[in-house]
Amino acid sequence: MSTHLMEHSIMSEKTEKKAPATPTWGPDKVRTAVVRRLQKNGWRHVYEVRSVYDPATKNTRVLASKLLGKLPPGVDDLNGMVPTDKRYSPVKSAKTEKAEKAEKAEEKASKRREAAVLSALLARESxxxxxxxxxxxxxxxxxxxxxxxxxxxxxxxxxxxxxxxxxxxxxxxxxxxxxxxxxxxxxxxxxxxxxxxxxxxxxxxxxxxxxxxxxxxxxxxxxxxxxxxxxxxxxxxxxxxxxxxxxxxxxxxxxxxxxxxxxxxxxxxxxxxxxxxxxxxxxxxxxxxxxxxxxxxxxx
Ligand SMILES: Cc1cc2nc3c(=O)[nH]c(=O)nc-3n(C[C@H](O)[C@H](O)[C@H](O)COP(=O)(O)O)c2cc1C
Incomplete structure (x- = not known):
C-alpha cells in the first residue's frame, strides 16, 4: 500500500503512513493500492486507489479512488471491514476534468446561442x-x-x-x-x-x-x-x-x-x-x- 498516492489526491485527509521518497512503479503503469484513511471519529475508510507515476511531475497521479468500506477503531484486518453508506468517492482523472470543462464550455455557448436567438425574436422592432x-x-x-x-x-x-x-x-x-x-x-x-x-x-x-x-x-x-x-x-x-x-x-x-x-x-x-x-x-x-x-x- 502506498499512502504516497494520497498526497496528490486528498491533501487534507489524514493519512496513517509517510509517503516513500520515490515511487516503486514506472510511467504508464496503473497501480492499484488499498489505502486506509483515518477519520475524525477514529474509524478508517478503506479505498481502492488506482494511480500512475507521472515522470513529468515526478509524482503520482490518482486516476480513481473507490471507497470499499470502513474499519472500526483498532481493527486493521480488512476482513473486519464494514460497509459504509458513502458508496463511491471518485477522484476525477485529468481526462474527466477536461471533458467536464469542454461540456461546461459547450453548455455556456449553447446558452449564449439560445439567448441570442430568443432576443432576436423577442426584441424585434420596426x-x-x-x-x-x-x-x-x-x-x-x-x-x-x-x-x-x-x-x-x-x-x-x-x-x-x-x-x-x-x-x-x-x-x-x-x-x-x-x-x-x-x-x-x-x-x-x-x-x-x-x-x-x-x-x-x-x-x-x-x-x-x-x-x-x-x-x-x-x-x-x-x-x-x-x-x-x-x-x-x-x-x-x-x-x-x-x-x-x-x-x-x-x-x-x-x-x-x-x-x-x-x-x-x-x-x-x-x-x-x-x-x-x-x-x-x-x-x-x-x-x-x-x-x-x-x-x-x-x-x-
Ligand atoms: C405586410 C405589412 C404591411 C405594412 N404596411 C405598413 C405601412 O404601409 N405603413 C406603416 O406605417 N406600417 C405598415 N406596416 C406595419 C409596420 O411595418 C410595423 O410592423 C408596425 O409599425 C409595428 O411595429 P413593430 O414591427 O415594431 O411592432 C405593415 C406591416 C405589414 C406586415
Missing amino acids: LGPKHQEAPGPDEETLTLCGRAAMRAPSHAKDFPVRLVSIKSRDRLAALYVARLPEDADDESKAKAADKAKKGAGLLALIMKKPAADADPREALEQAVTAGAALQSVLTVLQARGFAAKTVSACDFAEPDGLYDPEAETIVCFILCGTPKKALAKSPDPDLFKGKAKRGVLTLW
Missing part, C-alpha cells in the same frame, strides 16, 4: 425610414435575408415566396408614376416618385398568386409562408444591425420585370438601412406585462 440612414444592408446581409426567407415553412412544394433587392429606384419611381392618371401634374408625379426613394435599402417580398380555382386555404397557407419569410428577413436585418420597416406595396399593371403580374403579387416592401438610434438588444420589459405576459398565447 424602425421607419426617418430613423434610418445610409448605408443599406450589404451583400452578405442580403444573402442571409434570402436564405432565411427560404427557410419559412411552406405547404406548397414549390416555394411560393421570393425576395428582390431593388437596385434601381428610378425604375421603381417610374412604376409609381405610371399608376397616376395621364393628366397628373408634376407635383403629383414627384410625390409618387418619392415613394420609391425611401429607405437606404429596399426589398420587395413577392408571392406566387394561388391558382384561380385553388382552395382558399391554399391561399391562406401561402400567405402564412410569406409572413414567416418576412419575419425571418426582418430578424436577420436586425441581427446584422440594420433597421427595417415593412410598408404596403401596390399592384403595378406593368411591373417592368420586378414580378410577373399574371403569376405573382407584391406582398410588401421592406425599407432598411443603418439605424440612427440604437436598436433594442433585449426585449422591451413592458411589452410582456400583465395580460400580455404570454404574448398572444391563450389556453383552451
